Amino acid sequence: MSGSREVAAPATVFAGVAMNWANRHKQWLAASLVLLALPHVPGLNSDFGRSLLSQMGIAAVFALSFNVLLGQTGLLSFGHAVYFGLGGYAAIHFMRVINHGLPLPIPLVPLAGAAAGLLFGILFGSVTTRRAGTIFALITLGIGELVYAATFMLPGYFGGEEGITASRTRGPALFGLDFGSQLQVYYVIAVWALIAAMLMRAFIRTPVGRMCNAVRDNPERAAFVGYNTQRVRLFAFSVAGLFAGLAGGLHAINYEIVAADSVSALRSGTVLLMTYIGGVGHFVGPVIGALILTWLQVSLSGYTSAWLLYLGLFFLVTILFAPSGLAGLIMMHGSIVHTKAFWRVLRAYAIALVPAVFMGIGAVILIEMSYRVSTQPELGTRMRIFWITVDAASPWPWITAIALLAGGFFVFRKTWPIVAVAWNRATDEAGAVNMTAQRR
Amino acid sequence: MNVKPEASASERTPPALELRDIRKSFGATPVIRGVSLDVHEGERHAIIGPNGGGKSTLFNLISGRFAPTSGSIVLCGEKIAALAPHEINRRGLARSFQITNIFPRLSVYENIRCSVLWSLGYKYCFWRGVDKLRDARERTDRILEQIRLTTRRDAPAGVLTYAEQRAxxxxITIAGDARVILLDEPTAGMSRAEADNAVALIRVVSQGRTLLMVEHDMGVVFNLADRISVLVYGEIIATDIPSRIRRNEAVQSAYLGSAADA
Structure with a gap:
């Protein structure tokens, strides 16, 4: 009896430790299972779907790195693509060296990007982080323009307009993987994205990560409890640079080319939009923003040439009506999802949705027809929008669209009180539940 | 009243805080006009004086918010005049603010913990989880108990009541275990009962430390201070034990008036 107990004990202890670990990291385990399964889900199990997922992974890492600055440290940068792009260039050069015979596996290429991102983060960060607020934002804008100009001034390293290319398939074989298929590339990106997300999450929970929050909230007080606020900002900036560079390295593997657009102001703007739309106040916010915006970029651009306009509208609506982003919106609903009145809220949303859809259809018809008439007259005035064919030369589609937009808006405004009443009732109920829970 | 024998104290140890001929002008306007002051190790020292007399400016000079135009400030034997606030804090001086100055979006617990990190030597540590730092957790819990905010530990500091934010x-000021504490009007805006609680709290947390405070409430000052300095128009016109400050004619005419009888 005692013998068997001795044998069982270490195994039990081990199982206990493993269970405990799994329990503490269950959200990461769940995330890895999802990442593992995603490229086999119907609809995503094509090369197109896997390419979309790969782009989403890259964007998620980039947006998370941006939020180390914006959400965690309160620093608004207009030039974060600098670290993404310089990381990408370092990675593509590293890949070329591997192509020429350096015996290192291709999945390590993003590390070169991360190293470059960190290096330039420290270098430029030591200048930019001397100030916060508007001055900081302006300096990052200036450095962004500077680096973008440098890509054309130093063609030897940056390859000018064409950029630098390398091959991800010409490296030493690793467990029989050649990274020729999009699936294999996806898994490289997914693994690095998961590691990066875990590390950034961990960074926020270190002493200096917490002080980033403190500096964001009140830099003066942070100084009076012993911290050099410039140094704290520099830490945030360097960490953000590191992970932006890693994302750039993943970009290099995915596309096998890095060009000037990777350091452009457009990319800096896109990551800002992603992070804001997703929500700066929550760790997963930027990931949500990255997924949605990447999907919109890839799919919308296939349907309409006015997709940037829709993206802009989407951004405007989000920051106007949900300033805490989609993650903030989800969290808001999380607090009332258990209430009975939640169903009333959903019903109110459904009612409000009907005029909103009409409003949207009207707006889309107007935008599409205007776009066609003003930018693509050579395609003629007859066009298909959704399932209908309209002729932009005739006044009727215009009148109908304006009527849909205006009428939809009018009715939509009338539905708001319904939503507000349902919402207040649900929050009251949630508040009452919380009160009784506290009293107990 | 429990008054320290000041002469012998100053002979034994150098002053915890020593100001020599501190001057500060904003543009052409002199605000502090040659202040010299010794605050002894372990004493509770109050600075009183009329509004606009330069009390808050003096605090800002000592704590590094502003650099003095001239003069020297010595903290426990080290010159600190014109150093940055974080450098002065690291040398063992912490201050509170007249207008509440906290980390509004962080929880009460995080507010205190952020304030203990440097003094426990964690500095810019990025390789350890902050939740796993046992000494930081223990000190934070102890301070939350002292300031009676344990039950509010998870609330964002921005939603606390005024009295809670003052606590x-x-x-935050005492969390770093500084030897010298500067409190800028700690009971400002409080009700009588809240002020009494605050005085009890200050009495406890200033034990074993040197305390320099600016305070308008004469009840609080005479109750708490070992010595009092009177700052009028940028100059200290008297420094003495409370009973003698009450009787000082220059002080009475300059500032206290009938309050001295209170």
């Missing part, structure tokens, strides 16, 4: 303000 948190003091908590």
């Amino acid at each position: 948190l303000e003091i908590g």
Whole structure:
């Protein structure tokens, strides 16, 4: 009896430790299972779907790195693509060296990007982080323009307009993987994205990560409890640079080319939009923003040439009506999802949705027809929008669209009180539940 | 009243804080006009004086918010005049603010913990989880108990009541275990009962430390201070034990008036 107990004990202890670990990291385990399964889900199990997922992974890492600055440290940068792009260039050069015979596996290429991102983060960060607020934002804008100009001034390293290319398939074989298929590339990106997300999450929970929050909230007080606020900002900036560079390295593997657009102001703007739309106040916010915006970029651009306009509208609506982003919106609903009145809220949303859809259809018809008439007259005035064919030369589609937009808006405004009443009732109920829970 | 024998104290140890001929002008306007002051190790020293007399400016000079135009400030034997606030804090001086100055979006617990990190030597540590730092957790819990905010530990500091925020303000100040504490009007805006609580708290947390405070409430000052300095128009016109400050004619005419009888 005692013998068997001795044998069982270490195994039990081990199982206990493993269970405990799994329990503490269950959200990461769940995330890895999802990442593992995603490229086999119907609809995503094509090369197109896997390419979309790969782009989403890259964007998620980039947006998370941006939020180390914006959400965690309160620093608004207009030039974060600098670290993404310089990381990408370092990675593509590293890949070329591997192509020429350096015996290192291709999945390590993003590390070169991360190293470059960190290096330039420290270098430029030591200048930019001397100030916060508007001055900081302006300096990052200036450095962004500077680096973008440098890509054309130093063609030897940056390859000018064409950029630098390398091959991800010409490296030493690793467990029989050649990274020729999009699936294999996806898994490289997914693994690095998961590691990066875990590390950034961990960074926020270190002493200096917490002080980033403190500096964001009140830099003066942070100084009076012993911290050099410039140094704290520099830490945030360097960490953000590191992970932006890693994302750039993943970009290099995915596309096998890095060009000037990777350091452009457009990319800096896109990551800002992603992070804001997703929500700066929550760790997963930027990931949500990255997924949605990447999907919109890839799919919308296939349907309409006015997709940037829709993206802009989407951004405007989000920051106007949900300033805490989609993650903030989800969290808001999380607090009332258990209430009975939640169903009333959903019903109110459904009612409000009907005029909103009409409003949207009207707006889309107007935008599409205007776009066609003003930018693509050579395609003629007859066009298909959704399932209908309209002729932009005739006044009727215009009148109908304006009527849909205006009428939809009018009715939509009338539905708001319904939503507000349902919402207040649900929050009251949630508040009452919380009160009784506290009293107990 | 429990008054320290000041002469012998100053002979034994150098002053915890020593100001020599501190001057500060904003543009052409002199605000501090040659202040010299010794605050002894372990004493509770109050600075009183009329509004606009330069009390808050003096605090800002000592704590590094502004650099003095001239003069020297010595903290426990080290010159600190014109150093940056974080450098002065690291040398063992912490201050509170007249207008509450906390980390509004962080929880009460995080507010205190951020304030203990440097003094426990964690500095810019990025390789350890902050939740796993046992000494930081223990000191934070102890301070939360002292300032009686344990039950509010998870609330964002921005939603606390005014009195709670004032208590948190003091908590942040003492969290780094500084030897010299500067409190800028710790009971400002409080009700009588709240002020009494604050005085009891200050009495506890200033034990074993040197305390320099600016305070308008004469009840608080005479109750708490070992010595009092009177700052009028940028100059200290008297420094003495409370009973003698009450009787000082220059002080009475300059500032106290009938309050001295209170």
